[in-house]
Amino acid sequence: MEASEAMRVNRALNKMSKLYREAKARKLAALGLHPGQDVLLWFLAQEPDGMTVSQLAARLGIEPPTATRSLARLEKGGWFRREPVPSDRRQVRIVVTDAGHELLPDIERAWAELAEEAMGEAGPEQREITLTTLERANDRLRGLVGDEILAEE
Template identity: 70%
Template sequence: MESEEARRVNRALNKMSKLYREVKSRKLADLGLHPGQDVLLWLLAQQEGGTTVSQLAARLGIEPPTATRTLARLEKRELFRREPVPTDRRQVRIVLTEEARRLVPRIEAVWDELAEEILGGIPPEQREALVDALEDANDRLREQVSDSAMTEE
């Protein structure tokens, strides 16, 4: 890749990342949420019986203390409850409340709206190619993150 092209890619990705987070933040604010909380609630909604903090953190790709801090903010709104894990008294499961479950379709609507605003004007076949390229790029970055985590241990 030419140096100028690399700089252009860098600028575009940095700008998009910042703008996406800002627009998402504004939309989620209407739900009383911050970026990251939406994904956490959505993942919890996929786990009917709840999940532990460590399992949730692993699914999110974050450290358990980060998940705990995010949960602490959500706990103030009573969006989940803690239930003991029957097989391990030291563990608790995080289970969404009905109020939180009612938020999930609204979170998904925000995501749909964002996707439409960002890619809606692009023909479907180009959208497919773009999303495939982004997923491939994410896979390559994920490998680098995994590789560096392995070398740090």
């Protein structure tokens, strides 16, 4: 790849990353969430019986202390509750509340709006090419850095 093309790719990806994160932050702020909290709450809601902090951390590819900090920031919203694990009194299970479940359609709507806004007027074929290219780039980069960075989004 020529230097000018490499610069163009780097500039476009860096700019998109920053703009996407900011646009997502604004949409989520309207729901009382920060980026990353949407994904955490969504994953929790997929488990009707809840999950432990360790299970959640493993699912998100983050360390348990990071999950604990994220949950502490989310807790004031009343979107989940902590329940003791009967078989292990040292553990608690995080269970999404009705309020948390009610927030899920809004989260998913924010994701859909952002995807539509980002893709613009691209037709189905152009969207498929774009998504395939981005997914392949993600796979190559994941090979370089691993999965731990994915927990942020």
